[in-house]
Amino acid sequence: MHVPADYYLRILPELVLTATAVLIMLIEGGARLGSRAALSGTVALIGTAAALASVAVQSAHRGEAFSGMFRVDGFSLFFHGLIIAATLIVLLLSIGYLRAQRLQRGEFYALLLFATVGMCLMAGSVELIMVFIGLEISSICSYALCGFWRASARSSEAALKYLLLGSFATAFFLYGIALTYGASGSTNLYVIARSLSDVLAGHGSLILVAAALMFVGLAFKVSAAPFQVWTPDVYEGAPVAVTAFMSAGPKAATFAVFLRIFYVALGRYSHTWFWMIWVAAILSMCLGNLGALRQTNMKRMLAYSSIAHAGYVLVAFAALGEHGISAAMFYLACYVAMNLGAFAVISNLAQQNERFIDLHDYAGLGFRFPLQSVCLTICMLSLIGIPLTGGFLGKLFIFKAAFQNHLVGLAIVGLLNSALAAYYYLRVIAFLYMRPATVEVSQPQRSLSMNVAMVACAVGVLWLGIAPNSLLNFVVHSAGALTGR
Amino acid sequence: MNSQPNYMANYLPILIQLGLALGLSGGILALSWLLGLHRRTRRKLAAYECGVEPVGDAQNRFAVRFYLVAIIFILFDIETVFLIPWAVVFRSLKLFGFFEMLVYMAIVLAGFFYIWRKGVLDWNTPERAE
Numbered sequence: 344m345h346v347p348a349d350y351y352l353r354i355l356p357e358l359v360l361t362a363t364a365v366l367i368m369l370i371e372g373g374a375r376l377g378s379r380a381a382l383s384g385t386v387a388l389i390g391t392a393a394a395l396a397s398v399a400v401q402s403a404h405r406g407e408a409f410s411g412m413f414r415v416d417g418f419s420l421f422f423h424g425l426i427i428a429a430t431l432i433v434l435l436l437s438i439g440y441l442r443a444q445r446l447q448r449g450e451f452y453a454l455l456l457f458a459t460v461g462m463c464l465m466a467g468s469v470e471l472i473m474v475f476i477g478l479e480i481s482s483i484c485s486y487a488l489c490g491f492w493r494a495s496a497r498s499s500e501a502a503l504k505y506l507l508l509g510s511f512a513t514a515f516f517l518y519g520i521a522l523t524y525g526a527s528g529s530t531n532l533y534v535i536a537r538s539l540s541d542v543l544a545g546h547g548s549l550i551l552v553a554a555a556l557m558f559v560g561l562a563f564k565v566s567a568a569p570f571q572v573w574t575p576d577v578y579e580g581a582p583v584a585v586t587a588f589m590s591a592g593p594k595a596a597t598f599a600v601f602l603r604i605f606y607v608a609l610g611r612y613s614h615t616w617f618w619m620i621w622v623a624a625i626l627s628m629c630l631g632n633l634g635a636l637r638q639t640n641m642k643r644m645l646a647y648s649s650i651a652h653a654g655y656v657l658v659a660f661a662a663l664g665e666h667g668i669s670a671a672m673f674y675l676a677c678y679v680a681m682n683l684g685a686f687a688v689i690s691n692l693a694q695q696n697e698r699f700i701d702l703h704d705y706a707g708l709g710f711r712f713p714l715q716s717v718c719l720t721i722c723m724l725s726l727i728g729i730p731l732t733g734g735f736l737g738k739l740f741i742f743k744a745a746f747q748n749h750l751v752g753l754a755i756v757g758l759l760n761s762a763l764a765a766y767y768y769l770r771v772i773a774f775l776y777m778r779p780a781t782v783e784v785s786q787p788q789r790s791l792s793m794n795v796a797m798v799a800c801a802v803g804v805l806w807l808g809i810a811p812n813s814l815l816n817f818v819v820h821s822a823g824a825l826t827g828r
Numbered sequence: 829m830n831s832q833p834n835y836m837a838n839y840l841p842i843l844i845q846l847g848l849a850l851g852l853s854g855g856i857l858a859l860s861w862l863l864g865l866h867r868r869t870r871r872k873l874a875a876y877e878c879g880v881e882p883v884g885d886a887q888n889r890f891a892v893r894f895y896l897v898a899i900i901f902i903l904f905d906i907e908t909v910f911l912i913p914w915a916v917v918f919r920s921l922k923l924f925g926f927f928e929m930l931v932y933m934a935i936v937l938a939g940f941f942y943i944w945r946k947g948v949l950d951w952n953t954p955e956r957a958e
Contacts, residue, residue, distance in 0.1 A: 346924060365938045372945035 350408040353415045355397040356423055357463050363390025364456035371449040383449030384438045387456060391434055394459075395427045411531055412470040417821025418672075422466035422599040425676055429591040430459045432683045432796050437584035439790030440690045444492065444582065444697070451491060455588065458484035462596035469607070471520045471530040474600050478516070478564070481593055482509050488588065489581040501580025508563070508573045516560025522553035523608070532608040540611055547615060554609055554616040558623075561604075564597040566646075567653045568626035575634070578646035583693055583700075586642055587686030590649045591679045598656060598675055602668055605660075606825055613663050620661040624753060627654030628760040635767050639702040641689050644767060645682065648726060651764060652678050658750070658757050659741040666744035668822035673815060674741055677725065677733030677807050684722035684800025688715045691793045692784070699784050702771065707780030712787065716775050718797040723768045725804045728761050733807030896948055907936050 351358065367383045398420060405415045433455065441447045461480025468474045486509060490502025520530065526549045527535040539550065559570060566574040578586045605616060631651030638644035656678070659671035692708070692715060693700050709716045725732035738761060745754040807814065875882050914921070914929055921928075943949065 361935075365935060368942045369938055372942040 346409075349404050349406070352400055352404045353406065353408040354413060354467070355400050356394040356427060357460050359390060359394040359397050360427075360456050360460045360463070363387060363394075364453045364460070366390070367449050367453040367456070371453070380441070380447035380449050383452050384434070384441075387452035388431070388434050388438075390456065391427060391431045391459070395424070395431060398423045398427065407469075411533070412473045413464075413467050414469045415467060416824045417817065418599070418603070418825050419467040421672055421676075421818065421821050422595060423463055425595050425679060426459060426462045426466060426592045429595065429679050429683060430455060430588070432687070432800060433584060433588040433591070435792040435796035435799075436587060436683075436687045436690050439788065439793035440582070440584045440693075442790070443693075443695055443788050445695070446492060446582065448491075451488070454484045454488050454491075458488070458588075459592065462592050465596040466599045468600075469532045469603065471523065471532070471535075471604070474604070475513075475517060475520060478597075478600070479513065481596065482513065482564070485585075485589055485593060488585045489577060491585060492582045495580075497580040498582060499580075501577045504573055504580075505577045512560045512563035512570065514560075515556050515563075519553045519556030519558075519560060522549060522556065526550055526553060527608075532603060535608040536610065539609070547612070550609065550612050551615045554605070554612065555619060557604060558616065558619050561597055561601045562623055565594050565601065565653045565656075566650050567623045567657055568630045568650060569623070571627065571630065571650045571653075574650055575638075575643050575646040578649070579640060579643045583642065583686060583690035583697065586645075587683055587690065590645065590686065591683050594649070594653065595675045595679055598671065602660065602671065602825065606668065610826070617661060617663070620657055621750075621753060624654050624657035624661055625756055627651060627657060628757060629654075632760050632764045632767075635764070638767070641700055641702060641705075641771075644702070645685060645689075648764070648767075649682065651760065652682075652726075654760070655738065655741055655757060658745050658753055661753060662741075662744040662748040662750055664744075664748065665819070665822045665826055666740075666747055668825055669815075669818045670737070670740035670744040672818045672822060673807075673811070674737035676814065676818075677737040677804070680800050680803040680807060681722045681725040681732070681734055684718055684797060684804060685726070687793060687796040687800055688719040688722070691715055691787050691790070691797065694785065694787055699782070702774055704782045704784055705771065705774045706778035706782070707775075708784060709776035711780075711784075714794065715787070715797065718801040720772050720775065721801045721804055723771050725808065727765045727768045731805065731808045733804045733811070736808055736811055893948075893951070900943060900948065904936070904940075 363386060367386055370379060370383050370386065401415055401423065402420050405420075407414050434452065437451065437455070441451060458481045461477045461482075461484065464477030465474055465481065468477055486502055486506040489505050490499050492498035523535060524530055527538045529535050529538060563570040563573075578590065581589065605613075605620075609616060628651050631647050631649070631654055635644050635647035635651065638647060652674075656671050656674055659667045659674060661667070662670070689700070692705070692712070699705075721732065725734035728734045728738040738757075742754045742757060745751075745757070875886075877883075910932070911929075914925065918925060
C-alpha cells in the first residue's frame with residue numbers, strides 16, 4: 344500500500360493539532376510542575392498558531408487525499424483557516440479566563456484542540472462517514488467542555504442537556520446518512536451526486552426523507568429553529584470561554600458540512616429541500632430576535648442572537664447558487680469575529696464565579712474600562728449591521744443574494760428582523776455609556792492575552808467592513824469550486 | 829440495483845422472521861401465564877438474588893469510579909478490536925501499515941499514561957475533593 348506524502352500535507356493542520364493535544368495530555372500526566380496549566384496553555388497557543396500556518400502548506404497542495412475521503416479546495420481551506428483562527432482567539436481569552444475562575448486545567452486546552460481537529464475534518468471531508476466522525480469528535484469534546492466548571496450546577500446541567508439532545512440529533516444525522524446510502528449506494532458526496540442523477544426516477548421521496556433527517560441533525564448543531572431550544576440554557580450554563588467557542592467554531596464547521604452535503608450531493612434535489620431551509624431561516628430569525636429582546640443576561644442574550652444569526656446564514660443558503668454560498672461564507676467569517684469579540688469582553692468583565700454577567704452590571708462602565716467598552720461597542724455595532732463593520736457587508740451580500748434569487752419575502756423578513764435586533768444590541772451600548780453605574784464592578788484582571796483577543800476581534804470586524812476585497816475574492820472563487828461540478 | 833420494481837420485496841424474509849420471533853416469544857409467555865399456577869406469596873414476589881435472601885433495595889449510591897473503570901475498559905477494548913483487522917491484512921500493508929499502527933499505539937499509550945498518572949487505576953487512594 345502506497346500513500347503519497349502529499350496526503351499528509353493535505354491534513355497537516357489536523358496532524359499538528361492532534362500532536363499538540365496529545366502532548367498536552369502528556370504534560371498533564373507527567374510534569375510535576377507548579378504551573379502545569381500555564382505550560383499547557385502556552386503549548387496549545389504555539390500548536391494552534393502552527394496549525395494556522397500549516398493551512399498555507401495545505402493550500403499549496405490542493406486535491407484529494409485518502410481514497411477521496413478528504414478534499415483540499417478553496418472551500419475547505421477557508422473553513423480550516425476560520426476554525427483554527429477562532430480556536431486561537433478562544434485560547435487567548437480562555438488563558439486569562441481560566442485563571443480568573445481558578446479553573447486552570449490543561450485538559451481544557453486538550454479538549455479544545457481535539458474539538459478543533461474534529462471541526463477541521465468536517466470542513467475537509469467529502470465522505471459522509473468521515474463527516475460524521477468529525478462531527479462526533481467535536482461534539483463529544485464540546486459536551487465535556489460545557490461541564491468543565493464542575494463546581495457549578497448550571498454548568499453540569501448544561502453539559503447534560505447538551506449531551507442528551509446532541510446525541511439525539513446525531514442519531515437523526517446518522518439515519519439520514521444511512522438512507523442516503525440506501526438511495527445512492529455510496530457515502531462519497533461526489534459519487535452520490537453522480538448516482539442520484541442516474542437513478543432520478545422514483546427516489547425523490549427517499550432523498551427527501553434522507554435530506555430532512557440530515558437537516559434535523561445539522562440544524563440542531565447550528566442552533567437553527569425549530570431545533571434551537573437547547574441553545575439559551577447551554578450557552579448560559581457553560582463557562583463563558585466555552586460559550587464563545589461553541590458559538591463560533593462548531594457553527595462554522597457545521598455550516599461547511601451543511602453547504603457541502605446539500606449543494607454537492609443533493610444539489611439536484613434543491614427543489615425538495617429548499618422549503619425546509621426557507622422555513623428554518625424565517626423561524627430562526629424571528630424566534631432568535633424576539634427571544635433576545637427580553638434577556639438581560641449577556642450570555643443568554645447572545646445565545647438568542649446566535650440563533651438569529653444562524654437564520655441569516657440560512658437565508659443565504661436558501662438563495663441557491665454561488666451568490667448564496669459566498670454570502671454565507673463571508674457572513675460566517677464576520678459572525679465569528681464579532682461574536683468572539685463580544686464574548687472576549689464578557690469573559691474579561693465576568694470575573695470570579697462569573698459575578699458580573701448581567702446587562703445591569705454594565706451600566707456606566709463605558710468610561711471606566713475604555714478598551715473593553717470600545718471593543719464591545721464595535722462588535723455590537725457589527726452585530727446590528729452598521730456600515731464600516733463586517734456585519735453590514737455580510738448582511739448586504741446575504742440580502743442581495745436573496746433578492747437576486749427572487750426570495751423577496753425572505754429578504755424582507757430578514758431586514759425587519761435586523762431592525763428589531765438593533766434594539767437589544769443598542770441597549771448594551773446605551774447601558775455602557777449613558778447609564779450611571781448601579782453595581783460596584785471591580786477592576787477586571789489585567790490579562791495581556793485577553794486584551795489581544797479583544798483587540799484582534801475588533802480589528803478583524805473593522806477590517807472585514809472596510810477592506811474585505813481579498814477575502815471576498817477568495818470566497819467567490821471557492822464558492823464557484825463548490826458548485827462547479 | 830435498487831431500481832428494481834420489487835425492491836421492497838427483498839425485505840419480506842426479514843418481515844417473516846420478525847413475525848415468527850414475536851409470535852414465538854409472545855406465544856410462549858402467554859402459554860406459561862395461562863397454564864401456570866398463580867400463587868402470589870410474599871416469598872414468591874420477592875426479587876430473585878441468586879437464591880440468597882434479598883438485602884435492602886438496589887437503589888444505592890455507587891462510587892463513580894465504577895463507571896470510570898467501565899468506560900476505560902470499553903475504550904481500550906475497542907482499541908484492541910482495531911488491532912485484529914490490521915493483523916489480518918498485515919502482510920499486504922507492508923512496512924507502511926506497521927508504522928501506522930505504531931503511531932496509533934503511541935496515541936493509545938499516551939492516553940494510558942494520562943489515566944495512570946491521574947490515578948484512575950489506583951483504587952485505594954481516596955477521591956480528591958473538588
